Amino acid sequence: MERLKKLLEDNGLKPTYQRLKVLEYLDRHIDTHPTAEMIYDALSRNMPTISVTTVYNTLNAFLQTGLVSAETITGTEVRYDLVTHPHHHFLCRMCGTIIDVDVTCPVVEAKTKVINGHTIEEVHGYFKGVCEKCNREKTECTKKS
Amino acid sequence: MERLKKLLEDNGLKPTYQRLKVLEYLDRHIDTHPTAEMIYDALSRNMPTISVTTVYNTLNAFLQTGLVSAETITGTEVRYDLVTHPHHHFLCRMCGTIIDVDVTCPVVEAKTKVINGHTIEEVHGYFKGVCEKCNREKTECTKKS
DNA sequence: TATTTTAATTATAATTATTACATAATTAAA
DNA sequence: TTTAATTATGTAATAATTATAATTAAAATA
Numbered sequence: 001m002e003r004l005k006k007l008l009e010d011n012g013l014k015p016t017y018q019r020l021k022v023l024e025y026l027d028r029h030i031d032t033h034p035t036a037e038m039i040y041d042a043l044s045r046n047m048p049t050i051s052v053t054t055v056y057n058t059l060n061a062f063l064q065t066g067l068v069s070a071e072t073i074t075g076t077e078v079r080y081d082l083v084t085h086p087h088h089h090f091l092c093r094m095c096g097t098i099i100d101v102d103v104t105c106p107v108v109e110a111k112t113k114v115i116n117g118h119t120i121e122e123v124h125g126y127f128k129g130v131c132e133k134c135n136r137e138k139t140e141c142t143k144k145s
Numbered sequence: 146m147e148r149l150k151k152l153l154e155d156n157g158l159k160p161t162y163q164r165l166k167v168l169e170y171l172d173r174h175i176d177t178h179p180t181a182e183m184i185y186d187a188l189s190r191n192m193p194t195i196s197v198t199t200v201y202n203t204l205n206a207f208l209q210t211g212l213v214s215a216e217t218i219t220g221t222e223v224r225y226d227l228v229t230h231p232h233h234h235f236l237c238r239m240c241g242t243i244i245d246v247d248v249t250c251p252v253v254e255a256k257t258k259v260i261n262g263h264t265i266e267e268v269h270g271y272f273k274g275v276c277e278k279c280n281r282e283k284t285e286c287t288k289k290s
Numbered sequence: 291t292a293t294t295t296t297a298a299t300t301a302t303a304a305t306t307a308t309t310a311c312a313t314a315a316t317t318a319a320a
Numbered sequence: 321t322t323t324a325a326t327t328a329t330g331t332a333a334t335a336a337t338t339a340t341a342a343t344t345a346a347a348a349t350a
Contacts, residue, residue: 014317016327037307051329056308058328072217073269076337077307090263101260115246117277118235124218125270132262159346161298182336196300201337221308222336 011065018043018050022058026068026082033071033079033089033098073098073126092131099131156210163188163195167203171213171227178216178224178234178243218243218271237276244276 008015040055062068071079090099153160185200207213216224235244
């Protein structure tokens with residue numbers, strides 16, 4: 001908890017109770033890539049007074065400092081992701097899960113290059129397909145029949 | 146026009162007037178990556194009776210057949226793109242333009258591979274930075290001063 | 291050709307995600 | 321402790337998209 005408080009202060013944000021709670025939620029559900037709604041629903045269970053606006057305000061403040069990133073992979077909703085180490089995302093077309101994929105091997109080109117005169121500052125990439133779990137279930141079905 | 150009609154039929158879609166018009170618009174504005182709203186606004190000028198729902202229905206039908214792709218690069222809106230040849234997108238953080246980038250050099254890994262047991266079917270990637278035009282204007286400003 | 295069936299389009303209303311805004315509460319500074 | 325600044329809250333507004341049901345057009349059948 002002290003760690004998270006420091007994280008906020010290091011980013012020039014006052015460590016208010018609600019900000020700490022939002023950050024804590026993101027930290028504890030790093031693999032969920034939650035939506036604003038999911039965060040609000042979870043927090044409001046223990047904090048009945050927190051408002052949706054606060055969640056959005058907080059997330060937008062986090063976005064500005066680069067503490068979190070917003071992913072629009074599914075196309076219908078914004079998923080928030082605590083920025084820890086560089087990684088990419090995998091969207092399973094069967095179960096809809098977004099999975100972190102470490103990029104030890106350079107899946108996308110290095111940053112700050114130039115293509116056709118355009119200066120590249122960020123490279124965003126994600127994969128779409130069938131995740132390991134769904135792959136396994138498909139195989140099991142085949143085995144049974 | 147016959148070409149577009151055939152394109153619809155080849156994708157198992159009846160070539161109705163409104164579908165043809167939406168497709169024609171996408172074909173003529175291939176570099177704009179328009180939103181549903183932009184398409185509706187443009188078409189309704191000559192077709193006062195066309196409805197927003199029809200534009201959405203049509204775009205969703207196109208999406209299902211893979212005729213178009215939906216890009217959520219900016220994070221606030223869905224941009225539609227006629228699928229012609231494989232390419233990536235570049236979002237300029239200064240002017241907001243989305244520019245097509247041909248991928249002759251393999252910027253992202255080849256398709257249908259496996260990472261951690263997840264089968265990759267599609268690779269989505271986009272770049273963010275400053276486009277060639279904005280780069281040039283920045284340089285000109287520097288020169289003047 | 292007339293009739294039936296199916297598919298596509300339309301208008302309206304509903305839903306959802308997000309933001310604007312005014313007010314209240316909290317915190318920091320003087 | 322008073323004042324100023326920041327942050328949180330509730331309500332309402334906005335914008336994008338979808339659901340629904342009615343209408344129209346097209347295709348199939350008799």
